[in-house]
Amino acid sequence: MPASPSSSAQAAREALAVRLSHLRRDAGLTGGELSALCGWHPAKTSRIQGGKVMPTDADIRAWCAACLAEEQVEDLIATARAVDSMYQEWRRLHRNGMRRLQEDVNASVAQSAHQRVYASNVVPGFFQTPAYAMALLESITAFQGTPNDVPGAVASRVARSRFLYEGGHRFAVVLEEAVLRYRVGSPATMVGQLRHLLTVMPLASVSLGVIPFTAARTVWPLEAFYLYDDDHVAVETLTARIGVVQPCELADYARAFKALSKTAVHGEHARALIHTAIDTLG
Structure with missing residues (x-):
């Protein structure tokens, strides 16, 4: 691993x-x-x-x-x-605001046929609603103290969802159940985001699994990572985005994703966890 x-x-x-x-x-x-x-x-x-x-x-x-x-x-x-x-520090990447980086990520997604994503902290960008993205990017900007161009950055991030509906792209996503429970924005924002997950789950381009709190782990909780085809991995830490390109490490991340996906529940079981999270928000 x-x-x-x-x-x-x-x-x-x-x-x-x-x-x-x-x-x-x-x-x-x-x-x-x-x-x-x-x-x-x-x-x-x-x-x-x-x-x-x-x-x-x-x-x-x-x-x-x-x-x-x-x-x-x-x-x-x-x-x-x-x-x-x-190794790119977020403050450096965001020194002129966040929109440019969002556009760069969109370009990477456009060039990738198959994206495997493990998210342990927040909903991946291509699944985010405008309200959720706004709350998240506002908090990141405030924490980093970087220029605030959040409305433009949100527009670019939300535009990423178009790849879910365009041919030639597949998204395999594994979320920790905690992602469904972490409060990003208001309760209404979270309810809207969780309902949106239910909306995108049936798409032919999407495979969405959730690792329950009670699951027996074969792979421990990791930092979020995005595997683009078999070419490179982007790992997100608190302070930096790290690019992984060495073949042996790419193989490790692919193997980790496979194991995490097996630990996750899919289909009706995943939807049940999302509904439970919505009910908890009232």
Whole structure:
């Protein structure tokens, strides 16, 4: 089963650090000598070589110039940017608001034929009602302290539901029962959201399962993840979105989803859990 969702990103960061270390050694430079040529403190060189700090484009150019390896600048910058995209802090992604990211996610969904989603905290975006999305994104914006463009972001997120009705897309979703009970917005907002789940369940493109509180677990509750075809996984933590692309880890997430899906109930049993949650809200 998946260990740390950031392991792919960390492994890629460390691989870049090793390449830079080899460049320095091949040039016959000590860490201190490279630092002097680059014009920064030796501690910075140590942090970059240790994979603790991501070098900027300017850092890579200076490093390669010091090592007389300018021909490797573009390749190393491209690698660093790819690594950077694997671990993306929410505050950075939302620095100009949330709408742009919602549009990027829509593009990823559009390009994916089969999406497998495990949600342990909130209803996935393509199932969300406008009221639920509004309450959720307002709370995220307030928590992160990022620019508030929530109405536009909600419009983009809710537009994602069109893929449920367009051909060529399938959505297999497993929810923890807690998702049905967590209060996002008012009771009326939650009732509307839960009723909407009942509405989308019969769609040919949708498979929706719910893991009951009382289920015997073969896989422990995990952080929410979105598996796009067999190409990549997006894992959502409190502070960042983590991209997983290593084949061995993709296989782990696919295996975890299969086990979670077997633990879930579907059809009438899932609908009964949703109705119970609605009744609890009065």
